[in-house]
Amino acid sequence: GRKEALLLVAATWFGGAMLSAIPYLVYAHIGEVPGTEHPFREPVSCVFESMSGLTTTGATVLTKIDRMPRSILLWRALTHWLGGLGIVVLFVAVLPSMGVEGKRLFRVEAPGPEPEGVHPHIRETARTLWLIYVGITILQILALRIAGMDVFNSVCHTFATLATGGFSTHNASLGGFHNNIAIDIIVLFFMICAGVNFGLYYHLIRGRFRAVYQDSELRLYLTIMFVVTAIVTFTIANQPIKLTTGETLQPSWIEAARQSALTTVSVQTTTGFCTSDFNLWPFLAKALLLLVMFVGGCAGSTGGGIKVIRVLIAFKVMVAELERVFRPNVVRPLKVGKATIGPELRLATLAYVFGLILLFGAGTGLLKLFEPNGTIDMTTAASASVATLCNIGPGLAKVGAVENYAWFTAPSKCVMIILMALGRLEVFAILVLFSPRFWRTT
Incomplete structure (x- = not known):
């Protein structure tokens, strides 16, 4: 039933985070990190890192990533890859044979109207999506190998890209590859692909190109990306840009567009890879990046955030309500593409957006409360809240592109662990478990 499905999903993610933390905890007692205090001495830091991996957030407690052993770096990347589309789709494929309806699990991970012709309760469809995920990974x-990246880094960064996670093998993130244009373009392209509804790839394989071309969410997703990239390019074109390596460059228009595109796509898809410190960019650029942090990727993708389809539905609901004010007798069906949006989905969409905003505010307040006076400003608290709730990773100020989450107290890390899980599992899938009325209903 629905109760069991929701409970199973929540238990899988939290249980998975606990199990995934074991390698970090073991490493804390058998390994040393030269020149720095061990990042995994606290068990809560181990769980934070593993939850960040499985929820594809990419927030890290590591301060010296380049000094970490390859086994730990590969494990971090693997938690991303499994957490991306992997865990839920795998469970959709396996659990129906155990008597749990796959569609109920799929709906937790893939909100919004289903692409026509894709039936998540059919195990064969779930397996197809899984194979698509593996195929794009390969x-x-x-592509990264051809661009000159070694096998280890190619695997780690592919896992982090396709899952929209963002864990890198370098402190400088993508900037650690010496400004390699080919690598940047490849990662940029696959980040965009990872933020697309994987149901559309299902259509592509079956030759339904019109369904892909006419998808309203995909069009809006790409439009937002293009417009924000263009505006950010204009705002940063005439000023020095500090790279994640510490170097400063005076960019040409082409270089400004490159840095803008990489950052915008990385933030909107909630991947979190960085080549420049966007925390130092002008206010308008940072405001737009914060906006697309909330928007996120498409429904049915590995991206986090509110999801483009919800933004589209909420906007259409607002326009419809405005029209009712001056034309109360006109009744129009609310449509996204060919799909009619009924009252139930409208309410669910608005409730989700409102719930996410409430959690964002609560998270910000709790982080301010749990940190000692003077150690955290409002910008840091707010951006840490949205960066974990929307599964982005880097935020602004003290959690910016070249910063980390190691300095937070244990209670704050616990808050962010919960925020990461809530964001990944669509908020209500977890919150409803704490409602007595939910358990009393049949």
């Missing part, structure tokens, strides 16, 4: 690994 393509990116090969």
Whole structure:
């Protein structure tokens, strides 16, 4: 039933985070990190890192990533890859044989109207989506190898890209590859792909190109990306840009567009890879990046955030309500593409957006409360809240592109662990478990 499905999903994610934390905890007692205090001495830091991996957030407690052993770096990347589309789709494929309806699990992870012709309760469809995920993974690994990246880094960065996670093998993130244009373009392309509804790839394989071309969410997703990239390019074109490596460059228009595109796409898809410190960019650029942090990727993608389809539905509901004010007798069906949006989905969409905003505010307040006076400003608290709730990773100020989450107190890390899980599992899938009325209903 629905109760069991929701409970199973929540238990899987939290249980998975606990199990995934074991390698970090073991490493804390058998390994040393030269020149720095061990980042995994606190068990809560281990769980934070593993939850960040499985929820594809990419927030990290590591301060010296370049000094970490490859086994730990590969494990971090693997938690991303499994957490991306992997865990839920795998459970959709397996659990129906155990008597749990797959569609109920799929709906937790893939909100919004389903792409026509894709039926998540059919195990064969779930397996197809899983194979698509694996196929795109192999393509990116090969592309990065051709661009000059070694096998280890190709695998780690592909896992982090396709899952929209953002864990890198370098402190400088993508900037650690010496400003390699080919690598940047490849990662940029696959980040965009990762933020697309994987149901559309299902259509592509079956030759339904019109369904992909006419998808309203995909069009809006790409439009937001293009417009924000263009505006950010204009705002940063005439000023020095500090790279994640510490270097400063005076960019040409082409270089400004490159840095803007990489950052905008990385933030909107909630991947979190960085090549420049966007925390130092002008206010307008940072405000737009904060906006697309909330928007996120498409429904049915590995991206986090509110999801583009919800933004589209909420906007259409607002326009419809405005029209009712001056034309109360006109009744129009609310449509997204060919799909009619009924009252139930309208309410669910608005409730989700409102719930996310409430959690964002609560998270910000709790982080301010749990940190000692003077150690955290409002910008840091707010951006840490949205960066974990929307599964982005880097935020602004003290959690910016070249910063980390190691300095937070244990209670704050616990708050952010919960925020990461809530964001990944669509908020209500977890909150409803704490409602007595939910358990009393049949």
